[in-house]
Amino acid sequence: xxxxxxxxxxxxxxxxxxxxxxxxxxxxxxxxxxxxxxxxxxxxxxxxxxxxxxxxxxxxxxxxxxxxxxxxxxxxxxxxxxxxxxxxxxxxxxxxxxxxxxxxxxxxxxxxxxxxxxxxxxxxxxxxxxxxxxxxxxxxxxxxxxxxxxxxxxxxxxxxxxxxxxxxxxxxxxxxxxxxxxxxxxxxxxxxxxxxxxxxxxxxxxxxxxxxxxxxxxxxxxxxxxxxxxxxxxxxxxxxxxxxxxxxxxxxxxxxxxxxxxxxxxxxxxxxxxxxxxxxxxxxxxxxxxxxxxxxxxxxxxx
Numbered sequence: 001x002x003x004x005x006x007x008x009x010x011x012x013x014x015x016x017x018x019x020x021x022x023x024x025x026x027x028x029x030x031x032x033x034x035x036x037x038x039x040x041x042x043x044x045x046x047x048x049x050x051x052x053x054x055x056x057x058x059x060x061x062x063x064x065x066x067x068x069x070x071x072x073x074x075x076x077x078x079x080x081x082x083x084x085x086x087x088x089x090x091x092x093x094x095x096x097x098x099x100x101x102x103x104x105x106x107x108x109x110x111x112x113x114x115x116x117x118x119x120x121x122x123x124x125x126x127x128x129x130x131x132x133x134x135x136x137x138x139x140x141x142x143x144x145x146x147x148x149x150x151x152x153x154x155x156x157x158x159x160x161x162x163x164x165x166x167x168x169x170x171x172x173x174x175x176x177x178x179x180x181x182x183x184x185x186x187x188x189x190x191x192x193x194x195x196x197x198x199x200x201x202x203x204x205x206x207x208x209x210x211x212x213x214x215x216x217x218x219x220x221x222x223x224x225x226x227x228x229x230x231x232x233x234x235x236x237x238x239x240x241x242x243x244x245x246x247x248x249x250x251x252x253x254x255x256x257x258x259x260x261x262x263x264x265x266x267x268x269x270x271x272x273x274x275x276x277x278x279x280x281x282x283x284x285x286x287x288x289x290x291x292x293x294x295x296x297x298x299x300x301x302x303x
Contacts, residue, residue: 002240003051004051004238004271005052005053005055006055006056006236006241007241007244008050008055008056008058008059008060009036009045009056009241010036010058010243010244010245011034011057011058011059011063011066011072011148012034013029013033013059013060013061013245013246014033014034014035014060015065016090017062017125017126018123018124019122019124019126019202020122020124022060022204022205024060024061025124025259029060029164029257031247031257034246035066035067035068036040037063038068038071038072040267041072041075042075043266044248044266045079047266047270047271048266048271049079049080050152050270053080053081054080054083055076055080055083056083056085057073058085058086059243059245059257060107060254060257062085062086062087063085063086064090064095064099067229067282069084073099073103075101076103078103081105081164082105082106083104083107084099084107084108085107086108086109086134087106087123088109088130088134089127089130089134089172090134090137091137093137096134098136100142100166102103102167106167107135107138107142107157107166107168107169108133108171109169109170110123110168110172111128111131111135111172111185112172112173112174112178114185114188115128118181119178120263120290121178121179122175122177122178122183122209123292124174125280132188135170136192139168139192139193142168142228143193143274145165146165146166148208157281163260167237169198170185170192170195170197171192171196172198173200173214175212176210176212177210178282179212179217188230195208200216200217201217201219202216202219202301204301211224219302221302221303225297228293228296229291230290230296232287232292232300232303233288235253235287235296238252238253238280238283238287241253245259247259248266248268249264249265250264252273252293252295252296253300255299255300256299258297261283261295263277263283264277
């Protein structure tokens, strides 16, 4: 059996701003907000390190709220590529330096506007100026570190020989309300020598947010169950990814934010035992055979 090679660990449940389509921002999550302790993170990563090729240190919330996140990244970076996603509102010079020096591979900085009014239409409580400062400061330190790493990597005895350059991704979710500011945001990124990632957003049913009229930034979500079931046959979340909540519960995917489908607990079981469990196997075989799980049919925003 092929074991999962991509892992998502929820290092924090909670956020400092209130994005209206986010399960945290919309107050949809019934679980108690909190932070993962480093000791628990280490237990998990020691169990997954033999299989993990890529690790996301966030699920629902901003991982920079966890005051042990730098230590977590440093530990994970010894065996895998790592990713965090942040709104960057908390980033100051010191945190930017620590983050870039932590060994993190990819940092997604979510900024969905080029003016404060447009930005906070979705990212309620967020401050565009702080976000852009965070992006700029991260980028400045990343350039210095990447340049230094290229020099050091030429020497095989360098302690950073196996570390990856840091990749900064300015992400802009494109809606109808911010489509007109894409060019301005692209210009901001160009000044920083960064390439923006314009992304089609996940929009829930009955949302007041409207998708862009530009079809490039609209997700093709199936309306009929049959079409959705067919699309779900290749769901990465079921066949290559493992999602781990603060409690250690392993759930179907990020959309299962309250753990309605729990396949086991990583603190009590091994990766192998959870992945090969009867419940997990039945879930995956159902997707392959075209028997969609009711939770997926009702909650998936991907297919």
